Amino acid sequence: MIPSRFDYHRPDSVDGAVALLTKYGDEARAIAGGHSLIPMMKLRMAEVQHLVDLQGIDSMKGVSVAGGTVTIGAMMTQHELIANEALAKAAPIIREASLQIADPQVRYVGTIGGNLANGDPGNDMPGLMQCLDATYVLAGPDGTREVAARDFYEAAYFTARSDDEILVSVRFTAPKGGYAYEKQKRKIGDYATAAAAVLIEKDGATCAATSIAMTNLSDTPVWCEAAGAALVGSKLDKSAIDAAVAAMLPTIDPQEDNRGPVEFKKHVAGVMLRRAIERAASRA
Amino acid sequence: MGKMHIKLTVNGKQEELLAEPRELLIHVLRERLGITGPHIGCETSHCGACTVDMDGKSVKSCTVFAAQANGANITTIEGLGNPDGLHVLQQMFKEHHGLQCGFCTPGMITRAWRLLQENPNPTEEDVRFGMAGNLCRCTGYQNIVKAILAAAAELNAAKEAAQ
Numbered sequence: 069m070i071p072s073r074f075d076y077h078r079p080d081s082v083d084g085a086v087a088l089l090t091k092y093g094d095e096a097r098a099i100a101g102g103h104s105l106i107p108m109m110k111l112r113m114a115e116v117q118h119l120v121d122l123q124g125i126d127s128m129k130g131v132s133v134a135g136g137t138v139t140i141g142a143m144m145t146q147h148e149l150i151a152n153e154a155l156a157k158a159a160p161i162i163r164e165a166s167l168q169i170a171d172p173q174v175r176y177v178g179t180i181g182g183n184l185a186n187g188d189p190g191n192d193m194p195g196l197m198q199c200l201d202a203t204y205v206l207a208g209p210d211g212t213r214e215v216a217a218r219d220f221y222e223a224a225y226f227t228a229r230s231d232d233e234i235l236v237s238v239r240f241t242a243p244k245g246g247y248a249y250e251k252q253k254r255k256i257g258d259y260a261t262a263a264a265a266v267l268i269e270k271d272g273a274t275c276a277a278t279s280i281a282m283t284n285l286s287d288t289p290v291w292c293e294a295a296g297a298a299l300v301g302s303k304l305d306k307s308a309i310d311a312a313v314a315a316m317l318p319t320i321d322p323q324e325d326n327r328g329p330v331e332f333k334k335h336v337a338g339v340m341l342r343r344a345i346e347r348a349a350s351r352a
Numbered sequence: 353m354g355k356m357h358i359k360l361t362v363n364g365k366q367e368e369l370l371a372e373p374r375e376l377l378i379h380v381l382r383e384r385l386g387i388t389g390p391h392i393g394c395e396t397s398h399c400g401a402c403t404v405d406m407d408g409k410s411v412k413s414c415t416v417f418a419a420q421a422n423g424a425n426i427t428t429i430e431g432l433g434n435p436d437g438l439h440v441l442q443q444m445f446k447e448h449h450g451l452q453c454g455f456c457t458p459g460m461i462t463r464a465w466r467l468l469q470e471n472p473n474p475t476e477e478d479v480r481f482g483m484a485g486n487l488c489r490c491t492g493y494q495n496i497v498k499a500i501l502a503a504a505a506e507l508n509a510a511k512e513a514a515q
Binding site: 069071073074075076078099106110119123147170171172173174176177 | 356372373374375376379395396397398400403409410411412415416417419420422463467481482483484485
């Protein structure tokens with residue numbers, strides 16, 4: 069399994085990387101951790117003549133938590149996100165979700181930027197970022213622009229990012245209250261059969277605010293505004309959770325594959341959402 | 353699309369070679385440098401038989417291009433021990449029957465080595481979670497987990513004795 073020939077570039081700045089993507093156009097691809105792209109290149113399902121490796125760009129590393137805003141460099145690996153104590157304090161849902169991605173070796177190299185920008189419906193971070201209402205910063209030939217995570221995903225592998233742009237960082241307001249990321253997978257390393265990201269804020273015993281997003285249940289992540297609304301004002305009791313699950317189900321569109329038939333996926337989606345709401349509520 | 357000049361430090365030794373960027377790290381190690389401890393198992397980044405340590409991270413060398421590894425510090429099973437001087441992990445895998453056919457073992461031990469540096473006192477659950485990227489089709493994992501826990505205890509005892 070050897071890919072076709074390519075030229076390798078390792079720019080040391082975002083501008084340098086963008087210049088290479090602009091120069092080589094369709095023939096170029098950016099590579100971060102490579103654990104989605106390299107298998108596709110080995111299968112020769114991805115043809116790349118110019119591979120632009122982002123590992124030498126220091127400005128795409130790092131995490132900052134300032135004034136309630138969390139900013140994460142796109143080249144931060146899942147392993148680094150898990151190990152980052154400031155991040156675990158500001159947004160513990162990131163660690164909880166990252167620990168459920170792939171396996172240890174993959175987490176050492178897999179990056180948040182790759183996970184977000186690839187547009188694979190199976191990736192966990194896109195739904196999580198929609199749940200957090202994150203903003204992506206894209207750098208291109210005309211400078212940078214920002215796109216909301218909730219507007220970024222168009223279809224499987226199609227996003228608002230154009231070919232000559234690089235996702236350089238992601239930013240969100242540190243969440244308050246309780247959180248949970250629940251994922252059902254067949255085995256370690258698999259993508260989700262269904263996963264749910266939930267944030268809940270309480271005012272006394274009453275649910276004051278929520279955000280809910282589902283993963284791998286459509287060709288994009290699904291931010292479920294109606295499911296969240298079904299909880300607000302409730303005591304987060306069984307009838308409210310039933311209403312939230314009922315509001316979520318019409319928003320997903322799972323397809324039958326080797327993870328199971330449509331009905332099974334809908335069932336698992338309901339179970340994941342129910343568990344995530346209960347756990348987030350217990351932490352709120 | 354010519355060859356690239358690639359520098360690696362492998363098991364403490366400086367290596368320089370010409371390779372095409374598309375060559376995978378596992379192929380460079382095995383075929384150009386003759387380091388055949390890391391094995392090619394699934395070649396799809398699932399099984400972990402090709403695990404090596406790269407700049408302090410356990411990586412699957414079937415899913416790293418040699419070009420990406422340019423400048424890196426690599427440790428393979430050959431850098432941990434040898435038949436005349438087994439590493440504690442190798443000794444414990446032997447004593448606790450942590451291998452049968454042995455195909456997955458170099459990757460297992462190289463991964464366990466990094467795991468124990470990050471977490472010198474792992475619980476059984478920590479070991480199972482931390483070894484989840486390495487598959488063994490013979491042992492059922494029980495004895496692999498036992499061997500790694502025993503190696504952790506042995507390494508910690510040696511550290512205490514040295515103090």
